[in-house]
Amino acid sequence: xxxxxxxxxxxxxxxxxxxxxxxxxxxxxxxxxxxxxxxxxxxxxxxxxxxxxxxxxxxxxxxxxxxxxxxxxxxxxxxxxxxxxxxxxxxxxxxxxxxxxxxxxxxxxxxxxxxxxxxxxxxxxxxxxxxxxxxxxxxxxxxxxxxxxxxxxxxxxxxxxxxxxxxxxxxxxxxxxxxxxxxxxxxxxxxxxxxxxxxxxxxxxxxxxxxxxxxxxxxxxxxxxxxxxxxxxxxxxxxxxxxxxxxxxxxxxxxxxxxxxxxxxxxxxxxxxxx
Amino acid sequence: xxxxxxxxxxxxxxxxxxxxxxxxxxxxxxxxxxxxxxxxxxxxxxxxxxxxxxxxxxxxxxxxxxxxxxxxxxxxxxxxxxxxxxxxxxxxxxxxxxxxxxxxxxxxxxxxxxxxxxxxxxxxxxxxxxxxxxxxxxxxxxxxxxxxxxxxxxxxxxxxxxxxxxxxxxxxxxxxxxxxxxxxxxxxxxxxxxxxxxxxxxxxxxxxxxxxxxxxxxxxxxxxxxxxxxxxxxxxxxxxxxxxxxxxxxxxxxxxxxxxxxxxxxxxxxxxxxxxxxxxxxxxxxxxxxxxxxxxxxxxxxxxxxxxxxxxxxxxxxxxxxxxxxxxxxxxxxxxxx
Numbered sequence: 001x002x003x004x005x006x007x008x009x010x011x012x013x014x015x016x017x018x019x020x021x022x023x024x025x026x027x028x029x030x031x032x033x034x035x036x037x038x039x040x041x042x043x044x045x046x047x048x049x050x051x052x053x054x055x056x057x058x059x060x061x062x063x064x065x066x067x068x069x070x071x072x073x074x075x076x077x078x079x080x081x082x083x084x085x086x087x088x089x090x091x092x093x094x095x096x097x098x099x100x101x102x103x104x105x106x107x108x109x110x111x112x113x114x115x116x117x118x119x120x121x122x123x124x125x126x127x128x129x130x131x132x133x134x135x136x137x138x139x140x141x142x143x144x145x146x147x148x149x150x151x152x153x154x155x156x157x158x159x160x161x162x163x164x165x166x167x168x169x170x171x172x173x174x175x176x177x178x179x180x181x182x183x184x185x186x187x188x189x190x191x192x193x194x195x196x197x198x199x200x201x202x203x204x205x206x207x208x209x210x211x212x213x214x215x216x217x218x219x220x221x222x223x224x225x226x227x228x229x230x231x232x233x234x235x236x237x238x239x240x241x242x243x244x245x246x247x248x249x250x251x252x253x254x255x256x257x258x259x260x261x262x263x264x265x266x267x268x269x270x271x272x273x274x275x
Numbered sequence: 276x277x278x279x280x281x282x283x284x285x286x287x288x289x290x291x292x293x294x295x296x297x298x299x300x301x302x303x304x305x306x307x308x309x310x311x312x313x314x315x316x317x318x319x320x321x322x323x324x325x326x327x328x329x330x331x332x333x334x335x336x337x338x339x340x341x342x343x344x345x346x347x348x349x350x351x352x353x354x355x356x357x358x359x360x361x362x363x364x365x366x367x368x369x370x371x372x373x374x375x376x377x378x379x380x381x382x383x384x385x386x387x388x389x390x391x392x393x394x395x396x397x398x399x400x401x402x403x404x405x406x407x408x409x410x411x412x413x414x415x416x417x418x419x420x421x422x423x424x425x426x427x428x429x430x431x432x433x434x435x436x437x438x439x440x441x442x443x444x445x446x447x448x449x450x451x452x453x454x455x456x457x458x459x460x461x462x463x464x465x466x467x468x469x470x471x472x473x474x475x476x477x478x479x480x481x482x483x484x485x486x487x488x489x490x491x492x493x494x495x496x497x498x499x500x501x502x503x504x505x506x507x508x509x510x511x512x513x514x515x516x517x518x519x520x521x522x523x524x525x526x527x528x529x530x531x532x533x534x535x536x537x538x539x540x541x542x543x544x545x546x547x548x549x550x551x552x553x554x555x556x557x558x559x560x561x562x563x564x565x566x567x568x569x570x571x572x573x574x575x576x577x578x579x580x581x582x583x584x585x586x587x588x589x590x591x592x593x594x595x596x597x598x599x600x601x602x603x604x605x606x607x608x609x610x611x612x613x
Contacts, residue, residue, distance in 0.1 A: 033408035041396025044432075111391020115445075117360060118386045120379055120409050120452065 034121060034129040042099055042137055052098060052141045056091030057148050060084060064153055067212075076214065077241055081157075084149035085236035086209040088169060089229065091145055092138040093204065096176035097183070097196050099134035104184025105192030108271065127181055127268065134177035139170055157240055165236045168245065172232030175257035178264050185267035203229045228256040309372075310335050311456060311487060312357065317366035319352050319511075326352040328511035329366070334489060336455070339482050341498035342491040344508035345605055350491040351389065353508070354460045357489075358386050370456070378456070382410045385454030387445045389461040393433040400429035403447055410452030422480060423447035424473050438465030442474065450481060457481065459490040463497065475501055495598050507601065509608040519597060528557075529573040529594040534564050536586035546585070553579045 060083055067079040077085075107113050116126055146166070149155035157165070180196065187195045207229025208216055216224060224230040231249040238245045312334035319327040327349040334340060342350050355361035356368060359375030370378040378384035394402060403420070407413035420426050423443045428436070433444055442465055449457055462478075463471045478501065482488050492498055498505055499519055507515040507522070515522050535546070543561075551559050555572030566587075570576040573592050580587070 033405045037394055037397050037401060037405040040398075040401060041394065044396045107392070107395075110395075111388065112394055114360060115388060115391045115393065115448070118358060118379060118388070119406060119448070120382055122380075 034126060035132050038099075038129055038133040039136065042133055045098075047098060047102075052091055052095040052137065053144055056087045056094070056141065056145050059090065060087040060145055060148055061152065063087070064149075077237060079212075080149060080153040081155055081240050082212060082237060084145060084153070084155060085165070085169070085240060086233050088142040088145040088236070089173060089233040090204055090209050091141040092170065092173035093176045093229065093232070094200060095138040095141040096134045096173055097180040097200055099137055100130055100177055100180025101183035101187065101196035102192040104130065104181060105187045106189045108184070109189040123268075123272075127264075131177040131181060134180060135170075135174055138173050138177075142166070142170060142173075161239055161242075164239045168235040168239065169232055172228075172235050172249075172253055175228050175253060175260050178257060178260040182260055182264035182267050185264065185271045203227060207231075207233070209233055226252065228253050308336070311371055312489075313367075313369040314353075314357065315367045315369075317353065317356055317368065318364045319349075319356060319361060320364045326511055327356070327363075330508075330511075330513055332506065332513065332516075334456070334487060336487055337485055338504055339488045339502050340490070340504045340506055341502035342489060342506050342508060343493070343495065343498040343502075343601070344491075345493055348493075348509045348605075349511040350493075350508060351460055352511075354386075354458060354489075354491055358384070358458060382412070382452035383454055384456045384458065385449040385452055386458040387442075387449040387460065387462055389464055391445075393441065393444055393448070395434040396432065398430050398432055399425060399436075399444055402433050402444065403429075403451065406448050406451045412453065413451050414453050419447050419451060422450065422477055424477060439467060439470030439474075442466060442470070443477075446474065446477065454486070456487045456489070459488070461491050461493070463492070463494070471497075495601050499597055507604055509605045512608065514604050514608055523594060523597055523600060528569055528571055529592055531556075531568045531570055531573055531576045531580070532589075532591040532593070533566055533580070533587040534589045535566055536564075536588060549585075 063083045064080050067083070104113075117123070143166070146155075146162070183196050183199070184192065204210065206220070206223055207227040208221070208224040209229055213221055213224055213230065213234075225248070231252045235245045235249050310333035312332070314330055314332040317327055317330040317332075318325070330349075330353055342353065344350050352361060356363045356366075357370070357375060359368075359379065368375060371381075371383050375384065379386075394405070397405070403416060403425075407416065407419070413419075414422070420429070423446050425440075425443055425447055428440060428444075431440075433441070436444065442462060446459075446462065449459070459478075463474055466474060475497070478488065478490075482501075490497075490502075502519075504518055505515065505522055506513055537546075547559060547561065550556065550566060550568060553568065553570075554575040555570035556568045556576055557571060558569035560567040560569075568576060573594075577590070577592060580590075
């Protein structure tokens with residue numbers, strides 16, 4: 001009697017599993033679904049479109065108009081190119097931050113994050129999806145600055161240099177997507193935008209994106225050289241100048257990426273516990 | 276287990292049949308199988324405030340349960356814990372034999388919260404595609420739109436809907452994976468009368484398909500109309516648990532009223548004493564000729580009254596309605612909590 005019952009129980013359980021399709025749901029499928037939905041709404045986000053695309057181009061035109069065509073020492077970049085690269089990083093970073101920090105903080109308080117917990121998708125997949133979308137949106141923001149450089153100022157680089165610049169600098173801003181996630185979990189809806197924007201301005205200014213690094217005082221320059229903002233741009237500056245990037249750049253960028261990752265993991269876990 | 280109670284022949288025959296049969300069989304049985312939800316000693320404390328003070332609850336397959344209570348009774352906290360959104364201070368939660376998170380991950384439990392935005396910026400259709408994509412066996416999109424009453428809204432942005440429409444999208448999100456257990460926290464709070472009516476029709480259709488539903492509400496009428504079982508909660512405790520009829524019987528003591536025809540002719544004090552001694556009666560009100568007897572057994576009281584020789588007319592038997600019962604219960608608990 002007992003054995004039959006046990007058999008039946010096992011079979012019932014198995015059959016119920018089949019009935020409810022309780023195999024692990026397609027791991028990539030839900031993930032793609034989330035990223036796809038994120039992508040669509042970012043396209044409809046005026047804040048991203050304005051601050052991520054219009055502002056960097058505007059600044060580029062402004063600064064290059066002021067300093068772009070001033071004479072430059074041989075072996076150094078013209079202002080048009082140098083500022084183009086700085087503003088591409090500036091735009092790319094903002095695209096990464098705006099798609100993560102303020103948005104996450106907002107959605108943590110408006111309840112969407114809570115609603116997501118009621119769906120069969122792991123919170124980590126959601127975070128990776130957010131980071132991916134942020135990274136994806138950094139690319140057009142950067143490409144449009146390059147395009148402005150070519151069209152407005154006739155910047156001309158070799159094909160290989162363009163490819164190297166586009167790819168390396170794009171990867172160079174990736175750590176900021178992780179930084180944005182960390183910020184989204186440590187701020188709230190009222191502080192998120194201010195904190196994110198403030199840190200963004202500090203990091204881009206200290207990283208030498210606003211003032212040519214060559215004219216920075218030496219202490220400022222040595223501070224800049226520890227920052228990911230500087231190194232993301234320095235990749236492009238060197239390539240545009242026909243040089244190979246310094247080994248320090250990827251090293252510094254990876255160190256910051258890991259640091260941001262640790263911070264993000266810490267804040268996400270902490271936020272999950274406050275209940 | 277149900278299986279043990281079956282005769283061996285029936286049992287072996289059932290084994291080869293489909294799951295559907297086995298499940299139906301369990302459902303048919305009066306002494307049902309394991310509860311699908313088991314809450315034990317659930318407590319939630321926020322600082323010095325005890326929001327939930329020890330809740331034990333079993334939910335069985337196929338039930339439609341209303342968690343009924345006034346605002347601040349602990350309904351949302353209890354549901355939050357059941358869904359795994361709130362960490363209980365003490366107690367255990369078992370949903371389909373596992374944790375709430377597991378039940379959600381396996382599309383066996385779906386839920387709709389009272390508040391919380393949906394993914395802003397996406398259209399209703401896109402949103403439902405996304406949600407459906409998360410489930411291994413989602414409801415067909417057409418059916419989902421139909422059930423949730425979302426036809427014609429597919430191309431609207433989810434953050435630009437009315438309160439009632441938003442709730443319908445939340446409902447669609449909750450049932451997209453066709454969960455066996457559907458949990459709803461005050462689902463109609465933001466709806467007008469018409470929207471509410473449509474919503475309950477959708478809910479009813481979903482329950483009809485054999486799904487289990489738990490919903491929180493502070494509208495007694497909703498609980499009475501749509502639930503097969505009522506769990507009344509106040510000040511973080513379960514006060515009553517049963518069908519509407521059971522609770523009414525337990526608390527809604529009926530009243531027997533009639534008009535005496537001999538009011539002027541007999542000794543009133545003696546008559547009063549006699550009335551009090553009728554079976555079941557525990558309280559008596561006399562307003563001139565009209566007599567109201569509060570009784571625990573209306574049948575016995577009336578029988579005794581009919582077979583007596585006192586003259587009366589205009590007999591009425593009224594039971595307390597559930598609302599009165601509910602108010603009394605909650606009031607009693609609040610007084611006790613003071």
